[in-house]
Amino acid sequence: MALDSRSLTPAQRYALVLVDLTVGFTDPQRSPLASACDAVVxxxxxxxxxxxxxGWPVFFTTVAYDDPAQxxxxxxxxxxxxxLQAGSPLVEIDPRLEPGPDEPVIVKFWASAFFGTNLAELIRQAGADGVMVTGLTTSGCVRATAVDALQHDFRVLIxxxxxxxxxxxxxxxxxxxxxxxxxxxRSVEECLALLG
Structure with missing residues (x-):
């Protein structure tokens, strides 16, 4: 039996969360974690x-370890x-998506961008009630971040x-x-239409 799934009411203000669009995930010549993803970038x-x-808020994430216990x-x-060691070029955001000075890069150790970070608090401080989750990889960190965003009561758009x-x-x-x-x-075009 199919679930009664409905579309969410659009958020008043979205935050963009770009998950792990780092060299370690975007450059297959340099990293075993990466895939050919020029279209995604x-x-x-x-x-x-x-x-x-x-002028809506933007957050990047990266995975970077500097302790074996993490x-x-x-x-x-x-x-x-x-x-994905801290200080390695693999943990840097892909240069095609260079973060601006007011766009934090959240360092995470697990799949979700919310787990063990202050991302939810930063999104609320920025006045957003919704999150557009993008990035790599869909079955891993994107999924975990989207599920956690919902669990923080944000309206989630992918x-x-x-x-x-x-x-x-x-x-x-x-x-x-x-x-x-x-x-x-939704398609990128539909998401862009929400931004005006």
């Missing part, structure tokens, strides 16, 4: 420009995460082309599931 650049033009069980499960995954089937399945239960998945 380009879609994020479009959204970034629109948010900046409107997220130790997560790293035991996925040892490849150890390449611009479809601004997310990506190493696994196309996982990408599609997770977007479908997120759209049913936790967020509204």
């Amino acid at each position: 380009a879609a994020n650049a479009q959204l970034l420009e629109a948010f900046r033009r409107r 997220a130790r069980v997560f790293r035991e499960k996925l040892p490849v995460l150890d390449v 611009p479809e082309q601004a997310t990506g995954d190493r696994d196309a089937q996982a990408h599609a399945a997770n977007l479908r599931d997120l759209n049913i239960k936790y967020a509204d998945v």
